Amino acid sequence: xxxxxxxxxxxxxxxxxxxxxxxxxxxxxxxxxxxxxxxxxxxxxxxxxxxxxxxxxxxxxxxxxxxxxxxxxxxxxxxxxxxxxxxxxxxxxxxxxxxxxxxxxxxxxxxxxxxxxxxxxxxxxxxxxxxxxxxxxxxxxxxxxxxxxxxxxxxxxxxxxxxxxxxxxxxxxxxxxxxxxxxxxxxxxxxxxxxxxxxxxxxxxxxxxxxxxxxxxxxxxxxxxxxxxxxxxxxxxxxxxxxxxxxxxxxxxxxxxxxxxxxxxxxxxxxxxxxxxxxxxxxxxxxxxxxxxxxxxxxxxxxxxxxxxxxxxxxxxxxxxxxxxxxxxxxxxxxxxxxxxxxxxxxxxxxxxxxxxxxxxxxxxxxxx
Amino acid sequence: xxxxxxxxxxxxxxxxxxxxxxxxxxxxxxxxxxxxxxxxxxxxxxxxxxxxxxxxxxxxxxxxxxxxxxxxxxxxxxxxxxxxxxxxxxxxxxxxxxxxxxxxxxxxxxxxxxxxxxxxxxxxxxxxxxxxxxxxxxxxxxxxxxxxxxxxxxxxxxxxxxxxxxxxxxxxxxxxxxxxxxxxxxxxxxxxxxxxxxxxxxxxxxxxxxxxxxxxxxxxxxxxxxxxxxxxxxxxxxxxxxxxxxxxxxxxxxxxxxxxxxxxxxxxxxxxxxxxxxxxxxxxxxxxxxxxxxxxxxxxxxxxxxxxxxxxxxxxxxxxxxxxxxxxxxxxxxx
Numbered sequence: 170x171x172x173x174x175x176x177x178x179x180x181x182x183x184x185x186x187x188x189x190x191x192x193x194x195x196x197x198x199x200x201x202x203x204x205x206x207x208x209x210x211x212x213x214x215x216x217x218x219x220x221x222x223x224x225x226x227x228x229x230x231x232x233x234x235x236x237x238x239x240x241x242x243x244x245x246x247x248x249x250x251x252x253x254x255x256x257x258x259x260x261x262x263x264x265x266x267x268x269x270x271x272x273x274x275x276x277x278x279x280x281x282x283x284x285x286x287x288x289x290x291x292x293x294x295x296x297x298x299x300x301x302x303x304x305x306x307x308x309x310x311x312x313x314x315x316x317x318x319x320x321x322x323x324x325x326x327x328x329x330x331x332x333x334x335x336x337x338x339x340x341x342x343x344x345x346x347x348x349x350x351x352x353x354x355x356x357x358x359x360x361x362x363x364x365x366x367x368x369x370x371x372x373x374x375x376x377x378x379x380x381x382x383x384x385x386x387x388x389x390x391x392x393x394x395x396x397x398x399x400x401x402x403x404x405x406x407x408x409x410x411x412x413x414x415x416x417x418x419x420x421x422x423x424x425x426x427x428x429x430x431x432x433x434x435x436x437x438x439x440x441x442x443x444x445x446x447x448x449x450x451x452x453x454x455x456x457x458x459x460x461x462x463x464x465x466x467x468x469x470x471x472x473x474x475x476x477x478x479x480x481x482x483x484x485x486x487x488x489x490x491x492x493x494x495x496x497x498x499x500x501x502x503x504x505x506x507x508x509x510x511x512x513x514x515x516x517x518x519x520x521x522x523x524x525x526x527x528x529x530x531x532x533x534x535x536x537x538x
Numbered sequence: 539x540x541x542x543x544x545x546x547x548x549x550x551x552x553x554x555x556x557x558x559x560x561x562x563x564x565x566x567x568x569x570x571x572x573x574x575x576x577x578x579x580x581x582x583x584x585x586x587x588x589x590x591x592x593x594x595x596x597x598x599x600x601x602x603x604x605x606x607x608x609x610x611x612x613x614x615x616x617x618x619x620x621x622x623x624x625x626x627x628x629x630x631x632x633x634x635x636x637x638x639x640x641x642x643x644x645x646x647x648x649x650x651x652x653x654x655x656x657x658x659x660x661x662x663x664x665x666x667x668x669x670x671x672x673x674x675x676x677x678x679x680x681x682x683x684x685x686x687x688x689x690x691x692x693x694x695x696x697x698x699x700x701x702x703x704x705x706x707x708x709x710x711x712x713x714x715x716x717x718x719x720x721x722x723x724x725x726x727x728x729x730x731x732x733x734x735x736x737x738x739x740x741x742x743x744x745x746x747x748x749x750x751x752x753x754x755x756x757x758x759x760x761x762x763x764x765x766x767x768x769x770x771x772x773x774x775x776x777x778x779x780x781x782x783x784x785x786x787x788x789x790x791x792x793x794x795x796x797x798x799x800x801x802x803x804x805x806x807x808x809x810x811x812x813x814x815x816x817x818x819x820x821x822x823x824x825x826x827x828x829x830x831x832x833x834x835x836x837x838x839x840x841x842x843x844x845x846x847x848x849x850x851x852x853x854x855x856x857x858x859x860x861x862x863x864x865x866x867x868x869x870x871x872x873x
Contacts, residue, residue, distance in 0.1 A: 340540070343734065419742055439748060450704065452735040 174254050175262045176225045178209060178247035180240045183217065183318045189241045190214045192234040201229045203249055206323075206530045210234065210246065216440045219319050221246070222526050224326070228252050230259050243268040282314075282340070285333075287363045289356035290342030294333040294364075298325025302393075302536055303366050306332035307357065309375030309401075310465075311414050311458065313339030313448070316374065319525035324532060328370070333360055335377075337461065343453030349464030350473050353380045354387055361391055370536050372396040374521060375497065376465065378403075382475035385484055394485040396532050397508070399494050399518045401465070402475045404501035409469060410518075411462045415455070420446060432493040432517040476505050483507045487535040489528055491520030509535070540732045546589050546725040548699035549664075552706040553590065553626060555735045557597045560624060563710055565590060566602040566611055567628030567664075586630055587666070587725060612638040612663065616646045616715070619661035624710055631677045632665035632719060635684075646715040647690030658713040662706070667695065668721040668759055668809055669857050675845035678853075680758070680809040683816055685717045686787045692740060693787040695719040697761035699729040701784055704738035711737060721759045741788035745797070749777030752803035752867045755794055755820050757783040760807045766860035771867055778805075778867060786816055791823060798824045802833035803870040807863055812840040834873030837866040 180190050190212040197209055208220035209229065227249040234246030245266045248259055285292050295314055304324055308316045314332035324330045334341035336356045345352040357380055361369065370393050373381035378400025385392040401407065410429050417423040424442050428434040448454060465472055486508035490499040496518040502510045511531055516523040543551070557563045570590040572582045584591025594601045604611035608629060615627035629635060635642065642663070649657040669678040685693045692714050696702040702720070709716040746761060747768050754764045761782045768778040779797050783789060798804045804824050808817035817838040824836055841856045 340732075418739070420745075439745070447700075447732065447736070450736040450738065451732060452737075 174251055175259065176227060176249040177245050177262075177266060178221060178223070178249060179268070180234070180242050180244045180246055181212065181221055182242045183214060183219065187214050187216070187242060189239050191239045192236055192246060193218065194236050195232055196220065197229050199229060199232060203227055203229055206526055208526050216438060216444070217318070217522070218436060219522070220526060222323065222529075223249060225249060230254070230256075231263060233263060241268070284340075285360060285363045287356065287359035289336055289346055289352075289359040290344055292333050292336065292342065292356065292360050293340040294331055294360070295321065297321050297330045298328055300325070300328035302328040303369040304328045304330045304532075304536065305357070305361065305366065305369045305371050306330065307371060307373040307377030307380050308332070308335065308338065309373075309377050310411055310461065311338070311445070311448075312374070312377075315339070316519075316522070319522055320529055320532075323525070323529040324372075324536075327533065328536060331360075331364065331366065331369075333357075335380075337454065337457035339448070343451060343457060345457055345460065348460060350379060350383050350475070354383045357384055358388060358391070367391070368393045370394045370396065372398065372532060373400060374398040375518065376401050376461075379465070379471075379473060379475055382479060383473070386475055386478035389482065389484070392484050394487070394535060395483075395508075396487045396489065396535055397505075398489045398521050398528070399491060399497055399499075400488065400501070401471055401497060402473060403488075403504045404497070405471055406498065407466050407469055407471055408496045410496040411466045412469065415458045415462055417449075423449075429495045430518045431523060432491060432515055433523060436519075436523065485535070485538075487511070487531060489513065489520060489531055491516030491518060491523065494518045494520070540730045542728045543699055543731050544726050544728050545696070545699040545702045545720070546587070548703040548731050549589050549706055549720065550591065550593065551731070551733075552703045552710070552735075554593055554596060556624075556707055556710045557593070557600050559735070560710075562622065563624045563626065564600050564602065564618070565593065565597075565626045565628065566604050566615055568604055568606055568630055570594075570628050571601050571603045585628060587722065589720075589725070590628065608634050609638045609641065613641040613645075615661050615663070616641050616659060619646070619659045619715070620649060620657055624660045624662075626662045626664060626710060629663055629665040631673075632667045632681050632717075633676050633679050635663075635665065635681065642685075642691070642715070642717075643688050647688050650714065651690060659715050660710075660713045662709045662716045662718050664706075664718045664720060666722045667719040668723060669841070669846045669853060670723045670759070672848075672850055672853065673722075674848040678846035680811075682719055682757075682786055683810050683814055683819070686789075686816065686819070687814070690714070691787060692716045692785065693719070694740070694785050695721070695758045696784060697721075697724065697746075697758055697782050698727060699731050701738060701744070701782075703731055704736050705740075705784065707735055708737040708740060712740065719758070723759055724762075727762075738784070740785045741790050742784065743790035743793040744782040744784055745779060745793065746782050747778065747780040749779040749801070751777045751801055752805060752870060753779045753781060753794075753797040753801045754805045754807055754863065754867070755781045755783065755797075756807035757786060757816065758809060760809050760858060763858060763860050764807050764863055767863035767867065770860065771864050776867065776871065783816070789819075791827075794820060794824065795827050798828040799831040802831050803867070804828075804832070805837045805839060805863065805866045805870060807839045807858060807866075809857065810840065811843050812838060813843055815840055834870035837870050839863050839866045
C-alpha cells in the first residue's frame with residue numbers, strides 16, 4: 170500500500186560503500202514549495218558532502234531528519250506532499266514508515282559495478298536506468314566513474330546511463346594499447362561496441378571532454394550530442410594540476426593538489442585523499458599517468474585540439490564550466506562556436522559535484538533536445 | 539577490483555602476486571606446504587595458521603618446507619638474498635627468532651654497511667606476534683622493539699588487511715632485510731583490498747582517525763583497541779587523533795610530531811613490554827621535539843613488565859584494553 174500523494178525524502182546512497190550519512194542542515198523551511206531537482210537538505214558522508222534533491226514537485230510538509238545526526242541509508246528524512254493532504258495523514262505516514270531494508274540487497278545487486286571485456290582490455294562500468302536515450306559519462310585524468318555519484322542516478326531517471334573507468338583508471342585494466350588520446354578514444358569505442366551502444370549522448374569531464382570531442386570527430390555515427398564539462402580539447406593552457414597529481418607521493422602532498430579541484434576546499438575529505446592515494450599506488454598506474462600526461466599535457470600545454478576537427482559538423486553541444494576552475498580556465502568555454510555555454514558561479518573544476526543539481530538539470534534539458 | 543578479504547588472505551595474495559611477478563621470489567619455512575610426509579593435498583597445511591595455503595600448487599618449486607631448525611633456514615634465506623634471490627622466510631612465531639639472532643643482527647643487518655654498500659640483502663622474515671591467542675609466554679610476545687634497535691633492519695607491523703598486502707609487497711621489493719610482524723589475532727579481520735598489486739612506502743604512518751584534543755600513537759592490534767577508545771571518548775566530546783605507525787623502522791616522526799604539536803597531548807600505546815619499547819621511544823622523541831607544545835604529560839599504555847600469562851583471565855588483563863587507553867587519554871587531558 171503506497172500513497173502516491175505522499176513522497177518520502179530518504180537518506181540517499183551515494184556510491185556502493187555508503188551505509189549512512191549525516192544531515193548537516195535543511196535548505197528549505199516547512200511549507201516550502203518544491204520543484205523536481207530542488208536541493209532540499211545537505212548530507213555529509215565520510216567521502217563527500219552534497220545536497221539531497223527532490224524528484225517530485227510538492228510542498229515540504231515535514232522535516233524528520235535532525236541536523237548533525239547520522240542516519241542509515243534509506244531512513245526517512247522528510248515528507249513531500251500536496252497541500253491538500255491533511256496533517257493527520259502525514260503523521261500516520263511518518264510513524265508507519267519502514268525503510269525498505271528487504272529491497273536493499275536487490276538494489277545493491279542492481280547497483281553493482283560490472284566489467285566489460287573489450288578490445289582495449291577489461292573496463293569497469295556502472296549502468297543505471299532504462300530510458301530510450303543512452304548517455305555515456307567519461308571522467309577526467311586520474312578520476313573514475315565514482316566521480317559521477319551525484320549525477321548518475323539523476324540522469325538515469327529518463328535515460329540509460331553508463332559510466333566507465335577509462336583504461337589506467339579506477340578498476341579498469343592498467344595497460345594502454347595505444348598512447349594518449351587515441352588510446353582513450355579506442356577504449357571508449359571498444360566499450361560502446363562491446364555493450365552494443367549504437368549512438369549515445371557523451372558527457373565528458375576535463376580529459377573526458379577531449380575524448381568525447383575526438384570520438385565525435387572519429388565516429389560521428391556514435392555521437393548524438395556532447396556535454397563538455399570544464400573540458401580539455403578546447404584551448405591551450407592547463408594548470409599545474411596534472412603534473413602535481415602525478416608527482417604527489419603521500420597524503421600531505423596530495424591534499425593541496427586535490428583542493429585545486431574545488432571552489433570549496435573543505436570538500437576534500439581525508440577519505441577522498443586516501444582513495445586517490447590507494448589508486449595511485451596500484452602497480453602500473455604511475456607509468457600510465459606519466460605517459461598520458463606527457464602525451465596530452467606536456468609542458469602544461471594541451472597537445473591535442475580535437476575541437477578544431479569538428480568545425481562545421483559539431484553535434485548539438487552543451488558546455489558547462491565552474492567559474493572558479495583552477496585547472497582549465499573558464500574562458501575556454503567560449504572557444505567552441507555553435508555550442509551552448511553555461512558558466513556556473515561558486516564552483517571549480519568539479520562543478521558537476523559542487524553544483525550537481527544545476528548541472529544535472531542542464532544535461533537533462535540538453536539530452537531532451 | 540576491491541573486495542573485503544581477511545589479513546590472512548591479503549598476505550597470501552601478496553606472496554602469490556610477487557612470486558608471479560618476480561621469479562627470484564621464493565617462500566621458505568616450517569610446514570608452509572604440507573609438513574614432512576603430510577597426508578592429503580600437497581599443500582594441506584599452508585603454515586601453522588594456513589597463511590600460505592594454496593601457494594605450493596600454484597608456484598611449484600618456489601615454496602620450501604624446511605626442517606625445524608630456524609638458525610639453518612634463516613641463515614640460508616639471508617645467504618640466498620645476498621646472492622640475488624628475494625626469499626620470504628616464515629619463522630612461525632617471532633618468539634623463536636632468538637635462535638637465529640647472529641644471522642639477523644650480525645649478518646643480514648650488517649652486510650650493506652660492512653661491504654661498503656656493495657651487498658644487498660633483500661630478505662623478508664615473516665613471523666607472528668602478539669598476545670591474546672592463549673599460546674602462553676613463549677608464543678605471545680610483541681618483540682618489535684628488539685629489531686627496531688638494530689640499524690640495518692626494517693620493521694613492519696600492519697593493523698589491517700589493506701596495509702598488510704601493500705606493506706608485504708613493499709617488503710619483498712625492498713633491498714634491505716625486513717622483519718614483517720603479523721599479529722595472529724588480526725588474521726581474520728577483513729578490510730577492503732584491491733585485487734591488483736600495490737606497494738605502500740615505508741616510513742609513512744597512517745592517520746586512521748583525525749582529532750584535535752589528543753594524539754594516540756600506536757601500531758598493530760593496538761590500533762584497533764585505540765580506535766575503540768577513540769570512539770568511546772568521542773561520545774564524551776573528546777576527539778582523539780589515532781596514528782597507525784605501520785612501519786616502526788623507518789618511523790614517520792613527521793606525522794607524530796605534527797599531531798603532537800596540534801593536540802599537545804600524546805598517548806603512546808604499545809603491546810610490547812614497557813621498558814625500551816616503541817612507546818618509550820615515541821615518548822622520548824615527542825618530549826624532546828615538542829616540549830613547548832605539550833599541555834599534559836605523555837602517557838604510555840603497555841602491558842606490565844612481565845611475561846605473557848597463560849591464564850586467560852590474566853592474559854586479558856595483561857593486554858592494554860580500550861578502557862585503559864581511554865583512561866590514559868583522560869589522565870593527560872586532566873593536567
